[in-house]
Amino acid sequence: MRFGLGLFLLLALLNPAWGCQPGEDCTAGAGAYRVAPPPNWDGHSPLPTMIYFPGYKTTAADTMADIDIHGTAQRLGVLLVALEPAGGRWDLPPFGPPRRDEAAYVAAVLDAVEHDYPVDHSQLLAAGFSIGASMLWYLACSPPPSLSGRFTAFAAMSGTFWLPQPQTCAGPPFSLIQLNGTADKVFPIHGRSIQNGHMRQGDSIEAVDMLRRHDSCPMAAHRQDRMSTLGSADTSRLGSAKTPTPSGDTMPCDVDEACASGTRVRMCIHSGQHEVEGFWIDTAWIFTRQIAASRQREMSQGLRLQNHGG
16 A cells, blocks of 8 residues: 555656646547657756647647657757647638637647646747648637737748738737748649639748738838749848758748837748758747747846836
8 A cells, every 4th residue: 555655656746747648649629639748858847848730631649750840859858749630631711611619729738738747938839830830820810819929939831821811910919930942842932722723822921921010020111022023943032041951051031030019020941842851840949949038138127127226
């Protein structure tokens, strides 16, 4: 009996929440998800966290088996939370009546993860790929109560809205990094028609341009002139920053870090195809940590002013 009680107390210390465990399918709201804390986590320190929206017909288990996603999160010391679209497809507004309330599902997963793990809310990233990036855009732009306020930043990889593309966001300003590949034929930078022209993917450049206006960013006034005709192989006019990639190339990025709303917006164009690479996750985390560090500096400055009667 004493042994059993001791074992129970030991397990409770190791996992006080008794919640979702690595390697198993968990449920929240009307959907499934999986979690994977970093390998050297001490069991109580706050965890930088990435909520991942996968592409078409990709399960949470598939995400955990992807070395570029799971492996990169492990290396970065990030808690990875893999979401799962119902029936393999996210319910985007242009697709007709929803089968599931996606905002409620994501909120339920967030609530469950925050109950089970000490999420570091200063470093909470929502990242999505392909149609998962589309879902991320719609949720970030949704009206209050919006999910955008729960995330530090959003990272949309190889995907954006579908037509008709929103002309503005109904929710509050938010920080986002968009990554697209010039060789992407599945979800090109400017989108493409599918189902014999019955549906069309949106334009990533137009989406980011809209967000810059929404966030009152300096580039908003002239961004469309600079980028509206950006072709699949033309990035010469793009880039107030150059980011080196593992292949030795440079990834040009347009960077807005002084938006009046206090947010940051960045768009990066790489030479890749329709794929997720670990480097894109790295780039998104650098963006997220820059925002977290900036907020921490602002808080520290505010406290100093208060202490000096400012």
